[in-house]
Amino acid sequence: MPDVSNTVIADALEELGDLYELDGAIVHRVLAYRRAAQSVRESARSVGGLAQAGRATELAGIGATLQEKILALVQTGAIPAAERLREQFPPGLLALTRLPGVGAKRARLLQRELGIDSLQALREAALAQRLRTVKGLGPKFETSVLAALDELAAESDGEENELPRRATRLLLPAALELGAALTEGLHTQGPTDADVRIAGSARRGADAVKDLDLVAVTEHPQELTQALGRLDEIERVASTSVAGARGRTHSGVAIDLRIATPAQLGNLLQHFTGSAAHNATLRTRAVRAGLHVSEYGVLDDADGASRMCATEAEVYELLGLPWIAPELREDRGELEAAARGELPRLIELGDIRGDLHCHTVASDGRATIAEMARAARDRGYEYLAITDHSASHGFGNGVSPGELAAQIERIAELDARLEGIELLAGSEVNILPDGSLDYADELLARLDWVVASVHTAFGMSQERMTERMIAAIEHPLVDAIGHPTGRLIQRREPYAVDLAAIFAAAARTGTLLEINGNPDRRDLCETHARAAAAAGARLVIDSDAHRTQTVANMRWGVLTARRAWLTPADVANTLPWPELARRRKRTTPRGATPRS
DNA sequence: GCCGTTTTCGGCCCGACTGTTTTCAGTCG
Numbered sequence: 239m240p241d242v243s244n245t246v247i248a249d250a251l252e253e254l255g256d257l258y259e260l261d262g263a264i265v266h267r268v269l270a271y272r273r274a275a276q277s278v279r280e281s282a283r284s285v286g287g288l289a290q291a292g293r294a295t296e297l298a299g300i301g302a303t304l305q306e307k308i309l310a311l312v313q314t315g316a317i318p319a320a321e322r323l324r325e326q327f328p329p330g331l332l333a334l335t336r337l338p339g340v341g342a343k344r345a346r347l348l349q350r351e352l353g354i355d356s357l358q359a360l361r362e363a364a365l366a367q368r369l370r371t372v373k374g375l376g377p378k379f380e381t382s383v384l385a386a387l388d389e390l391a392a393e394s395d396g397e398e399n400e401l402p403r404r405a406t407r408l409l410l411p412a413a414l415e416l417g418a419a420l421t422e423g424l425h426t427q428g429p430t431d432a433d434v435r436i437a438g439s440a441r442r443g444a445d446a447v448k449d450l451d452l453v454a455v456t457e458h459p460q461e462l463t464q465a466l467g468r469l470d471e472i473e474r475v476a477s478t479s480v481a482g483a484r485g486r487t488h489s490g491v492a493i494d495l496r497i498a499t500p501a502q503l504g505n506l507l508q509h510f511t512g513s514a515a516h517n518a519t520l521r522t523r524a525v526r527a528g529l530h531v532s533e534y535g536v537l538d539d540a541d542g543a544s545r546m547c548a549t550e551a552e553v554y555e556l557l558g559l560p561w562i563a564p565e566l567r568e569d570r571g572e573l574e575a576a577a578r579g580e581l582p583r584l585i586e587l588g589d590i591r592g593d594l595h596c597h598t599v600a601s602d603g604r605a606t607i608a609e610m611a612r613a614a615r616d617r618g619y620e621y622l623a624i625t626d627h628s629a630s631h632g633f634g635n636g637v638s639p640g641e642l643a644a645q646i647e648r649i650a651e652l653d654a655r656l657e658g659i660e661l662l663a664g665s666e667v668n669i670l671p672d673g674s675l676d677y678a679d680e681l682l683a684r685l686d687w688v689v690a691s692v693h694t695a696f697g698m699s700q701e702r703m704t705e706r707m708i709a710a711i712e713h714p715l716v717d718a719i720g721h722p723t724g725r726l727i728q729r730r731e732p733y734a735v736d737l738a739a740i741f742a743a744a745a746r747t748g749t750l751l752e753i754n755g756n757p758d759r760r761d762l763c764e765t766h767a768r769a770a771a772a773a774g775a776r777l778v779i780d781s782d783a784h785r786t787q788t789v790a791n792m793r794w795g796v797l798t799a800r801r802a803w804l805t806p807a808d809v810a811n812t813l814p815w816p817e818l819a820r821r822r823k824r825t826t827p828r829g830a831t832p833r834s
Numbered sequence: 835g836c837c838g839t840t841t842t843c844g845g846c847c848c849g850a851c852t853g854t855t856t857t858c859a860g861t862c863g
Contacts, residue, residue: 258835263835264835265846266835266836266845266846267835267836268835269835269836269846270835270836270846271835273835273836274835274836298836299835299836299837300835300836301835301836301837302835302836303835303836304835304836338861338862339852339853339860339861339862340860340861341860341861341862342860343859343860343861344860344861373854374853374854374855374859374860375853375854376853376854376855378852378853378854379852379853379854382852382853438863449863451863477851477852479850479851481849481850481851482850484851494863509848509849510863512863514847514863517847517848518846518847518848519847520847521847521848522846522847524847525846525847526839526840530847530848531847531848532847532848532849533848533849534849
């Protein structure tokens with residue numbers, strides 16, 4: 239039976255939802271497909287495997303019908319309904335719906351009335367002024383369609399792709415940096431009473447954001463939207479009203495600024511922090527209690543009064559809930575947990591006592607051991623493990639066995655001289671394709687800390703990759719597995735590996751799994767990290783810093799951990815080094831790995 | 835198509851903006 243990855247299943251369900259939408263299905267049915275696709279994409283278990291066992295319905299949003307369709311996809315390579323609909327609605331028609339201002343209904347209308355089923359045909363019809371002959375469409379629609387087509391062509395280097403690639407998102411650090419610049423600009427150039435905050439997925443700490451949502455309260459909304467247009471970063475402001483403005487930066491990032499009165503800051507922040515799914519579930523719960531939540535207030539059916547909230551906590555309190563951290567607001571059970579009073583005490587950056595993965599000039603880093611040590615000490619850490627790449631890293635920047643022995647001496651010398659931080663000798667050792675490590679055990683045994691990572695041969699089969707990684711997990715001297723899936727956000731998919739088996743092996747052996755804080759990685763990702771902890775594995779959050787500045791990347795790893803619902807007890811490097819050292823599996827009797 | 839402290843059937847959040855309309859449909863977040 240061929241492996242069908244969760245990504246492939248999720249894409250198929252999303253496509254099927256799109257096709258049903260073109261077919262005129264009610265919106266709830268279409269949304270059901272999109273929710274199911276999301277659920278599959280986020281699952282750490284193999285959904286194909288679950289479907290074969292008849293258990294895909296264990297996932298949220300998957301019922302008997304979708305279990306059957308996923309099974310068909312796994313067993314035959316296709317979903318019959320999708321095959322049928324694809325003949326009716328060619329890919330070019332789906333491409334139309336990716337244009338701003340064109341949804342499923344208009345795409346279908348264009349196909350039915352004018353026979354348009356591609357971007358090319360749409361452009362020709364718009365130029366010939368034929369779109370306006372359709373009832374409900376007019377000259378302005380033609381203009382906006384041509385503008386959208388031009389923009390698309392410019393973005394894809396002049397090629398009019400039938401299926402435009404998804405616009406690239408902004409990685410979180412860049413999004414927050416842009417958000418900080420814009421809020422500061424609005425505070426200096428806008429009305430003096432303005433209070434501007436970052437909302438949306440950037441506030442939730444997502445890996446990457448599609449656009450930047452800002453919320454503001456002021457008694458002078460016009461002055462604020464005018465100030466937005468004057469900011470250096472802003473290329474244009476498309477539409478403005480007292481409720482806000484929309485624009486884009488010179489770098490092409492869409493900016494959504496929403497404005498209300500100071501008494502409504504809580505409602506506004508809550509609404510525009512999202513996620514859409516969190517809000518939808520929140521509001522459905524509220525309706526059952528006779529309450530209607532919007533960005534302007536909470537309307538109570540009982541007295542017809544709308545209550546404004548200056549803080550988010552007041553919004554949640556009106557619904558009988560404690561405040562929920564933005565990182566949790568993804569509709570992954572947080573509302574149910576809040577209602578039961580069982581929200582986790584999320585880990586914070588201040589809980590981290592040390593960093594167990596960084597590089598120096600000995601391999602591909604840019605700073606010396608002493609410089610990295612001072613940077614870690616300045617951040618208030620109690621310990622730092624120096625973990626340069628092992629011998630076979632390649633590019634001539636690996637550390638040979640002889641060099642590692644010398645490095646251990648250097649680290650010991652510096653540790654003896656340096657006050658305020660404990661330096662640990664470590665290595666990020668390669669997991670070779672056969673699952674072995676590229677230092678001898680005698681050398682590894684001299685190290686305080688060993689991170690084992692996959693850096694080569696990403697393309698092997700899931701079965702072999704799983705065996706390879708489990709071999710490393712079972713190695714008695716491996717303390718942690720670095721960036722366990724190898725993904726690079728928006729650039730490289732995770733390699734094929736059976737994560738459930740990895741988590742089980744890590745839990746069984748007491749091997750830690752890393753949340754790598756490099757903002758391009760954040761690996762494990764939030765849903766995988768959560769599943770790992772649920773499977774009984776413990777985690778470690780590392781910066782993987784290659785220079786002194788990126789020691790601060792711990793921040794992104796902590797955000798991922800928070801989005802994974804992790805508490806300090808789930809994360810090993812919240813412990814002081816002596817206690818963590820005692821808990822390394824090499825110093826712990828088999829099967830007695832303690833969980834805090 | 836999913837789901838259940840109203841329910842195994844009948845619901846399934848809330849509002850803004852745009853362009854086309856004389857009151858609304860479609861799209862978007």
